[in-house]
Amino acid sequence: MTACAGFMDLDLFDGGGSRGAAPEARELERKFTELVTEQMKPVSIQRRVFGALMALKDVAVECATPGWDGYESDPLNSNSLRNALALLVQLPSEFPLPEVAVDPDGEVSLEWYRSARELFAVSVGSSGKLSYAGVFGRGKVHGTEFWCGEIPYALIVSLERLYPKKQGLRGLFNKR
Amino acid sequence: MDSSTSANPVTLARFLYSTSSHFSPTSGRVKHGAFMPNRKDLSLSVFVLDGMTDTEMHSHGDRWAQRSMEGVPKGFASLPCVELSDHQLRMEVDNTPPLHANVVGFSAEKSEQMSVAQALAGAASLRLKRSLA
Numbered sequence: 590m591t592a593c594a595g596f597m598d599l600d601l602f603d604g605g606g607s608r609g610a611a612p613e614a615r616e617l618e619r620k621f622t623e624l625v626t627e628q629m630k631p632v633s634i635q636r637r638v639f640g641a642l643m644a645l646k647d648v649a650v651e652c653a654t655p656g657w658d659g660y661e662s663d664p665l666n667s668n669s670l671r672n673a674l675a676l677l678v679q680l681p682s683e684f685p686l687p688e689v690a691v692d693p694d695g696e697v698s699l700e701w702y703r704s705a706r707e708l709f710a711v712s713v714g715s716s717g718k719l720s721y722a723g724v725f726g727r728g729k730v731h732g733t734e735f736w737c738g739e740i741p742y743a744l745i746v747s748l749e750r751l752y753p754k755k756q757g758l759r760g761l762f763n764k765r
Numbered sequence: 766m767d768s769s770t771s772a773n774p775v776t777l778a779r780f781l782y783s784t785s786s787h788f789s790p791t792s793g794r795v796k797h798g799a800f801m802p803n804r805k806d807l808s809l810s811v812f813v814l815d816g817m818t819d820t821e822m823h824s825h826g827d828r829w830a831q832r833s834m835e836g837v838p839k840g841f842a843s844l845p846c847v848e849l850s851d852h853q854l855r856m857e858v859d860n861t862p863p864l865h866a867n868v869v870g871f872s873a874e875k876s877e878q879m880s881v882a883q884a885l886a887g888a889a890s891l892r893l894k895r896s897l898a
Binding site for chain 2: 647648651652654656657658659660661662663688689690691692693694698700702705706708710712720721722723724729731732733
């Protein structure tokens with residue numbers, strides 16, 4: 590049994606439980622399952638991304654209804670979820686998987702956190718817009734890219750700052 | 766409890782409800798999602814913490830910041846108000862409900878909001894209720 594098949598067999602959603610209306614959670618479950626089937630074909634990718642998907646599933650249930658954050662937030666956007674899954678599948682294996690969350694506007698947020706002064710986050714929009722911000726010691730970065738099926742170079746550069754390679758020129762420039 | 770506020774608050778409290786987006790209980794940190802502004806009016810709802818213990822602020826949140834779906838806050842993030850001016854933000858106290866204020870001045874650009882929220886989260890302290898700590 591592949592990791593993907595095992596994933597599909599799990600009872601991923603509990604119908605929303607005490608959180609929100611069951612129909613919204615069920616619809617999100619249906620879309621989530623559809624996205625997973627669409628994205629996770631190679632076994633190597635399935636295993637790597639499985640952990641992030643389980644975390645995303647928990648977040649999806651929590652954020653399925655308006656106001657989930659206590660401050661008039663939008664529910665998780667299904668197109669944002671689709672784009673975030675596609676990005677996670679494309680993430681080079683040299684980088685660890687991010688923590689997943691949802692922003693008040695319903696967009697999926699991916700965060701790589703090493704310390705209070707070493708972190709990088711990307712917010713994945715429904716239209717493919719990628720808003721990002723990071724802290725690298727005394728340096729900061731923020732900007733916008735667009736998802737076109739591959740992870741934009743600007744995001745790779747930031748991830749390499751956070752996780753410098755042990756060899757190569759880029760590792761020299763990232764020393765702190 | 767004195768519900769009046771001073772003209773220049775020193776510390777603010779941002780109530781937290783989401784264990785995935787607002788804070789990490791395992792690492793004890795506040796996440797940047799806790800300081801992302803309301804997308805409709807770009808404001809951040811906070812309370813003035815000055816002169817209150819953590820327990821008193823938790824009780825204040827239970828009374829004045831309970832939500833119909835999310836219930837009472839799980840805790841709050843404590844942040845020195847001086848951090849706001851570093852990012853061109855300001856605090857407008859309205860005392861509706863008591864001790865309430867809004868932080869305004871956020872950019873409409875999301876990546877800038879994220880950058881500011883990361884800085885504020887980095888400067889904040891997580892104050893969870895005893896049952897969750």
